[in-house]
Amino acid sequence: MLRACSPGSLLIIVPAFNEEGAIEAVVREIQDVMKDTPVLVIDDCSADGTAQAAKAAGANVLSLPYHLGLGGGVQAGYKLAFELGYDYVIRLDGDGQHDPRYIPQIYQTLRDSNCHMVIGSRFVDPHAEYTSFARSWGIRFFRFILRPILGKAVRDPTSGYVGVNRQALAVFARSFPLEYPEIEALVVLQRRAFQFQEVACVMRPRKAGRSTITPGKSLYYIVHVLLGVFVNILKFERHRWRR
């Protein structure tokens, strides 16, 4: 039965939507690296056998009865982890792009530093870069936008390879962006004066399936995220003034 047993307990969550072809290998890789750490796959109402494949690999599965999108799925995982009393949660994507070998480093950084969030970043080590041309320009654009908002540089703001501590978990269990959550989540934490840190990671090509961000959706992505960032700034300021 899934439950936090000791202080410093870690849960690994893997949001997945139609990842039948990749999820089993992802779960097994995580288990090879983190032998006694529970893995929770959040199945976002997949039409294929994602949930069954994850269970067969030995993961716990949280099955959403209705497709919520990435943010809704990740938040469901954060809510469950918070209810079960976990102190740390690390999120990996279910498509195999995030190499589980970096989990110990993210976990160690979460425990040793005072950071509320640790991001697995492609750009801390300049030799380990892997991304498409369009995406790298998108990342540069958001770095430029986020620098003054966050008060410090963030090298890989779109990375979904993220670890959070219990304080950040409490915030995200209450409020988490629904679509394209990575960048907005940084702003949500910054408005609460939380700290983040990046550790070097190498991302891999996805094992199976297709990315949800197609070239046609890129413009929508940029507009949506920009709006979300500014709404988060306004929302929290209003809340602070009322108090």
Added chain:
Amino acid sequence: MDRLSDALTIFSLGLIVLILASLRRSHIRVEYSVSWLAAAVALLILSRSQDLMQWLARIVGIHDPPLALIVTVLAVFLFVFYRFSIVVSDLKEANIALTQRVAILEFHLQSRYESSKEKS
């Protein structure tokens, strides 16, 4: 001008009939029909009263009274759409929270079932 007023009258009557029929078949809830009914009745009254229409045209600053009426009605309907966007957003928030809660409760139930099966 008269033909446009007549067309607006027919449109508003049609809208009222449509809303009432939807209410009768429970396709729309009473609280969400009020905005539409108020807008349709206002359009009906204004389209049948030349004095009111000319007064409205003076206020809006458009010389052609039926055109002023159409602009005003569009503004009212835009407000109604905005109100419904708020309602839809609230419903979506509630839907997400409920979906997550159902999944979490199902997870707890499944875990208890599996652990009791292991014990027995």
